[in-house]
Amino acid sequence: MGLPVVGGVDILLVTISARDPHVAFLAALCAIAGSLIGSIILFGIARKGGEVLLAKHISSRKGARLHAWFECYGLITVFIPALSPIPLPLKIPVICAGALEVRWSRFIAVIASARAIRYFGLAVLGRVYGQAAARFITQHWLLLTVIALGLAALGFVLLRIVRRKSTSTTEPCAHNGSVR
Numbered sequence: 001m002g003l004p005v006v007g008g009v010d011i012l013l014v015t016i017s018a019r020d021p022h023v024a025f026l027a028a029l030c031a032i033a034g035s036l037i038g039s040i041i042l043f044g045i046a047r048k049g050g051e052v053l054l055a056k057h058i059s060s061r062k063g064a065r066l067h068a069w070f071e072c073y074g075l076i077t078v079f080i081p082a083l084s085p086i087p088l089p090l091k092i093p094v095i096c097a098g099a100l101e102v103r104w105s106r107f108i109a110v111i112a113s114a115r116a117i118r119y120f121g122l123a124v125l126g127r128v129y130g131q132a133a134a135r136f137i138t139q140h141w142l143l144l145t146v147i148a149l150g151l152a153a154l155g156f157v158l159l160r161i162v163r164r165k166s167t168s169t170t171e172p173c174a175h176n177g178s179v180r
Contacts, residue, residue: 017126046098
């Protein structure tokens, strides 16, 4: 619920999956449930506190930029950090989604699908490669971070190209045709 646990769940999930492959998918389901519960609570608080909570979190330059991104790209700004293994800020996009009254069903679907891809992928990694997967992740975290950043940059560029083509007749991000 807004408390960052950078990589902790990922490493724990890979370790559990490596040590006991029979519970790998159950562990992934538990990780998804925990993440979903925390996100839903923060989302619900933001829906109740709305603009006051949003104003508090977007007062920083970084927060204002994330808010602008949310206004422009909608729930994609929630999906990418929820999916990414690199520590991207998820709290502010979740607050934006709640304060801007995104539908509950869409928000839950985005968080659940991103976390399912991430956590089931890690469970498979741990289950197939065992302790070697956990060692590889901890020994090559910098390489994996660079690869993830590269993929994020590629996704960003592709998103900009698609957005530019779809808004060529209107003002960019002026309409609410985002994926909310």
